[in-house]
Amino acid sequence: MSGAEFVPLSLPPLLIGILAAVACALPGNFLVLRKQALIGDAISHVVLPGIVVAFLVTGTVGAGPMMLGAMGSSVVAVGLIEAIRRLGRIEPGAAMGVTFTAMFAAGVLLLEQSDTSSVHLDVEHALYGNLESLIWLDAVGWQSLLDPVALAGLPPELPRIGLTCLFVIAFTSILWRPLKISTFDEGFAATAGMPTTLIGLALVIVAALTAVAAFDAVGSIIVIAMFICPPAAARLMTNRLETQIGWSVVFAVLSAALGYVLAGYGPLWLGRDNAVSAAGMIATVSGAILALAALFGPCRTRTGAPAS
């Protein structure tokens, strides 16, 4: 394929997909180890009311208000889950289930009640994202990567998700020791004087931020899949956290790239002319990777634990 076709049409979505996958997979490692993997699922449901409210207040589908609204409703959801869990003495899973379904229902209702027919805002968009439509019309070929005029026309999602990815990398490397220790041995971390509650909260907030940023570009289904599948597959490959994170990044990149290519060109190879959903394909590929890891991964079984 020539650069003239690849750079404007496929490069930006591919990059966005890869960056989003990596940004989600990094905090995902800790969430999986802390048995909080479903936080990503919950967040991706609760951002819907936030986004709709942001639209109703501002009347536009700008990225800024949407992100604010999504962040706001994530914070509301985390607070609500904690409140229901503590006040009602309900187990965390059920508290989460009550909260995210109710908030998602409220979001759908708001969406139906408001007049959003003129703008591109619907539930399907929130679920699948619009990865394929993030094209770079100003590019004419590889040389455009060095052309500042053309670079200005990049889809705004690309720098946004790039920044998010950088932020997540910075967060993980700066808080590496506290995160690692409090994830594996919360009691020891507390005796060593670390604010474990605060660290846990920071992790959830970073995960929410990542989810919201990625959500905007690629839809919630990739977000949920990337929070869980690459880290889970990586967990079956190694016993060391550093190696696990390395594997998870590799798996995330592989899922995003392979999934995008398969979605875009797979049907062509099969003799059909329409591409399938890239978001769905990326999730599927990550699931295939997890399945392979579960079948053949070197560290797939529990060691030392009874085989119940």
Next chain:
Amino acid sequence: MLFDALFLQLGYNASLVAIGAGFLGIAAGVTGTFLYLRKQALLSDAISHATLPGVGLAFVLMALVGGSGRFLPGLLLGAALSAGIGLLCVSALTRRTRLSEDSAIGAVLSVFFGFGIVILTVIQTMSTGRQAGLESFLLGSTAGMLFNDAVVIAAGGALTLLAVLLFRRPMGLVAFDPEYAAARGFNVARIDLVIMTLALAVTVVGLKIVGLILVVAMLIIPPVAARFWSDRMEVVALLSGLFGGLSGWAGAAISATAPALPTGPIIVLVCFGLFVLSLFLAPGRGLLAALTRHLRFQRRVHLRQGLLALAQGQPIYERLTLRLLRRAGLARADGVATDEGRARAAKALRDEKRWELVRSDPDFAAAALSYDGLAGIETVLTVDQIAEIDNRIGAPREVTS
């Protein structure tokens, strides 16, 4: 208008939907109770998302063999099959690998859902031109519900309910104490499978009305709400069924009153409303009950301490204590005890002295356990015992202040 809808006076379709949603809610509430008590509420999330590829593949298959593709029982069968495969994946990932259950649930729900979306996009481009409208399974759609659909839903709900009735004893036992159930000779894994199969059945039946994203709510919220009202499993299961049925029926009725009120979300929000009511109003576990309990306890402590202070002639500065004493007619605004207050204070001080003796004497060890600084001694000891204690302490003296 709303009353018309509630009493099925709003036309054929609305009545069908309301009845179907009511049945679905009852079945979901009762089934969800066991899932919730087994602490596997979120498993239903994996089940519901895993139905999507099955729906899509069933559509493709039926369209390929020349059927209409929208034949509801066929679609539901496909949904049940793929949700079953999803369940097997969750249990394989949890048992065979080191992954925890939440990771397994999350992985299965996202991957199956993603694959389902791939199939949906394939269907959209199928040359048949028959727009499948399978998106309606995401959020549910009741607009075009046929009599046959309602019968499928009602029959499915009734069958599920019957199965719950049959298996309620072993399921309850496993939910509360799996080890004990295993020791009694029950096959825990198989009973777990029964619970999950029932949840799967409810999910599949509910796809048409509330959609696969929100059907989870029907399995989770009613039992959580019902749990506030009772500690007995049978009562919780019945109440949960009641809440589920009520929200299904009322939600469907409300959504029939106006055009832009989608049925699924309204049902879930009614359900959530019942949950909030339970959270606040339930006796015992509810917030208001807890608050009044706390306030009553606080009043008793303040009153008791105030009386002791009066008895020992100490001034009272604490405002709440002073107000409580005054309201009970035990003290005047300036903190001086009334006649009754003096009598009560004397008794409080004497009780305290009696308790002191009770707690230091090994003979009264059992009674001393119930000392909490508030309970009147006469509620714990007999008249004879108190008389014996009084013998040792000596006769009462007048309070001097």
